Amino acid sequence: NAGVTQTPKFQVLKTGQSMTLQCAQDMNHNSMYWYRQDPGMGLRLIYYSASEGTTDKGEVPNGYNVSRLNKREFSLRLESAAPSQTSVYFCASTISLGADGYTFGSGTRLTVV
Amino acid sequence: GENVEQHPSTLSVQEGDSAVIKCTYSDSASNYFPWYKQELGKGPQLIIDIRSNVGEKKDQRIAVTLNKTAKHFSLHITETQPEDSAVYFCAAIVNTGGFKTIFGAGTRLFVKA
Numbered sequence: 001n002a003g004v005t006q007t008p009k010f011q012v013l014k015t016g017q018s019m020t021l022q023c024a025q026d027m028n029h030n031s032m033y034w035y036r037q038d039p040g041m042g043l044r045l046i047y048y049s050a051s052e053g054t055t056d057k058g059e060v061p062n063g064y065n066v067s068r069l070n071k072r073e074f075s076l077r078l079e080s081a082a083p084s085q086t087s088v089y090f091c092a093s094t095i096s097l098g099a100d101g102y103t104f105g106s107g108t109r110l111t112v113v
Numbered sequence: 114g115e116n117v118e119q120h121p122s123t124l125s126v127q128e129g130d131s132a133v134i135k136c137t138y139s140d141s142a143s144n145y146f147p148w149y150k151q152e153l154g155k156g157p158q159l160i161i162d163i164r165s166n167v168g169e170k171k172d173q174r175i176a177v178t179l180n181k182t183a184k185h186f187s188l189h190i191t192e193t194q195p196e197d198s199a200v201y202f203c204a205a206i207v208n209t210g211g212f213k214t215i216f217g218a219g220t221r222l223f224v225k226a
Contacts, residue, residue, distance in 0.1 A: 004156075043157070043202065043216040050212070090156050098208035101147040104156030 002026055006091050006105035013081045013112045021076040021108050023091030031097045032074035033058075034066060036087040037107075043090070049074055050097040081112045115140045117205050119217030126193050127225050134220045136203035137185040140213070143205040146186045148177060151200045151219075160201075161188070193224045 007022045025032065034046040045058030047066040055066050063085060065077045074093075078085060088109050092102035118137045126132050136146075144165040149157035163170045163177045163186065170177050174193075179186040190197055203217040 040218070042218045045214065048212070056212075092156075098145065098206045098212045098214060100145075101159035101162050102149075102157070104149075104158070106156050 004091055004093055004103050004105035006089075006108050008108060009106065010109050011111070013078075013110065015082060015112060017081050018077070018079050019081065020078075021089055021091075021110075022073070023075065023105060024073045025091075025093040025103070026072065027093060027095075027103065028071070029093035029095050029103070030071070031094045032068065033092045033094075033102065034064075034074070034076045035090045035092065036060065037090060038087050046076065046089075048097075078110075081110075083112045086110060086112045115213065115215055117203060117215045117217045119203050119220055121220060122218065123221045123223075125223040125225065128193060128195060130193055132190040132193050132197070132222055132224075134188045134201055134203070134222075135185060136187070136205075136217050137183075138205040138215070139184070140205065140207055140215075141184065142207045143184075144208065145206040146177070146179060147204050147206070148175075148188050149202045149204070151202065153199075157202055190222075193222075195224050195226050198222055198224045 004025045030051045033048040035043045044060050049055045049068040052071045067075045088107050090107050091105040147162040150160045151157040163179050174191050176189045200219045200221050202219050207213040
């Protein structure tokens, strides 16, 4: 039982490059989330998907887009990376929206130079 | 705006002693309060949670208490062990008429052998 799987684990981008962070869960959860974690800023919600076919902005959505590809997969895309997007990104899932604790993935450490 | 204050930011205890981490939330509509443990290089892991209709919950060496009137909740770890060393995050979640989750800034716990 893998839980929440994120790829890649590490990535270095040049300013202006694009990339997609992948996330998949195998727990049949309905809701999925993307967070970023920065020193001194804690965990901040970027986007979330309450259920398949829906997505909503979180606290810090600027510069990001998301796709809920199916019930299992929720991807995060950076169209034109900026140094301010250097962070550790976590995907998470729950059975339903906000009703229980998150299962987090192991994270993607992204550096934009 | 809504926030969750977490104290202390760093806590050092001797193995076998107890550790207490406190969080205060501002949104009285918050109804779910999870606690996460994050080890170095890993994603946060849910360790215990409490809902607004309960005052206390225990799970072996850890317990959480909730005071809705004062809007604060605390994590208690008894008989601490070196493997308890990690960063602990509290969170407050509102899921009535809209989804909102706010994390505390985290507490780095050191357990000295």
